[in-house]
Amino acid sequence: MSTANPSQNRSFHLPRISFASVGSNGMLIIYAIIVLLPLFIVVTNTMRPTREIYRVPVALPASINFDSYVIAWNEADFSTYFMNSLVITLSSVVLGTSVSALAAYILGRYNFPGGRILSSFFVAGLTLPFRLAIVPLFLLLNSLGLIDNRLGLILVYAATGIPFSVFILSSFFRQLPQELTEAARIDGAQEFTIFGRVMLPLVRPALATVAIFQFVPLWNDFFFPLVLLRSTDKWTLPVGMTRFFGEFQTDWSTLFAGLVITTLPLIILFLSATEQIITGLTAGVRK
């Protein structure tokens, strides 16, 4: 920082009061509109007939009705895709978080031979572009009879969540005070009881972060179900979307309804857990 010499910049002194703040507020507001307007168009147009959308693309609906959602849900099989997405995503998150919490507890609390190497082994998965392993993964699942099987996808998804979850959870377990476990141990508690009764409840915020961080990319994932699931009755929302856009291409209000159905759970999740999501996103930068 020795090169910095702020006094040189005196001549650049801008009239700070109004000009700059109007400009910066203007920029923020314009960009907020760029983000929100497409979402607004999507939601309002689910309630407008396609003919109307073609004629005037941006307008408020004449009436509040959910016909297009009913069509998407029943006729376009969104009920099936939605349930598949829900079951697959939730099972993967629960499985991935559980096994990660168990491993992270031991790795975070105890120094044992090989512990460091194991930690690095788990965390190495964070940097690997895992999709490139799709061919061997496909053959592996095929030999296990798990192609076109929701369980196969759940196992793969749970595995992909482990590196991040072990990394975050072990650093949280490490920070818990030792006195808590000692008291429990004097009472004769077993390791698993200490983990489940004493330690796990204390890292609940971290568990939430870790669970959300598995949920979002799994709910949105397109690549693995595209390759690993065949029959349409097992498809998740992102894959179902490709079929839906082919079949309903001229029915715009239904298309928009499909987009809303797919996204709504995430918007709700985001608005109710904004802080956790932002903390998780910036975990590598904060000190």
Next chain:
Amino acid sequence: MTALPNANPDAKPRRTWRKNAMMPSVPTIALFILPAFVLYTVFMVYPLVQALIFSTFEFNGLVRGDFVGLQNFQQLFSRYPLNEQLPRAFGHNVAFFLGTMAIQNTAGLLFAVLLHKPRLGKRFFRTVFTMPYLISPIVVGYLWRLMLNPLFGPINNTLKSIGLSDLAKPWLGDPATALPTVILVNAWMWVGFPMLLFGAGLAGIEEDLREAARIDGASNWGIFQHIEFPLLTPVIGIVTVLTFIGNFNAFGVVWSLAGVDGPPAGATDVLGLVFYRTAFDGGSDAFGLASALAVLMFLFIFTVSVGVQTWFRRLEDRMQ
């Protein structure tokens, strides 16, 4: 999507209480670690290692045949149409990365600086700008495909109605504008991510430094240029590496916005799509070829990521 390129849980100083900690027995340790270890090894590590091995074998459908050395690699660059599609897709990925750095990450930095100061609606803007990142790439792609529809899309209709008919173009249908459009849509989705990372970086800079400069008469721009920007070097490094990895893995958003073949005329074709087509739309020996391509992509992404990280670390050392 995680911001942890240098993730290492052992980096933190260890506490002394561990020496007195009662160590669980080996079977107990194993019981705790094995479920995660087995799941992770079988479904993640093992397939990644196998990809390396498969790249040197001939495949016939799902059946692995003989060891063929580097023949699969050679085929990638000699067999039509791969020999044409691969370099073209690679070029598109490079453009994708550079365009994203220039547009998305610059905008992200700008928003982070603007939102670092206390201001009305700070939380609102931060939440709104981050929101699109949560939407599935598939949904983002289809959403913008409808928005940009040349006949009925809201964008062209609005442009026409305000007298800008010249701008009402088939943005995704014209090879000249298709890839820039993909870059912009992708930036719309992701801009909140660099914004949050830069925001966390700015929050980590001591207020005293800014205050001292301000007393010396520095303008806001001067403070940014000489204090904040240099101190953000590590974060710029992280954002660069994550952008690079993300862009070279791009798949869903291009698929839904343009299509699996990267239309029009391959103008939006990227390595992720070429890899998918090679593996699952290729000939009977596709699995060997796709594994070879996977190895090359992995080596490239890994080498460049490590290179960029090292370069930024040196830059940091030099500045201190």
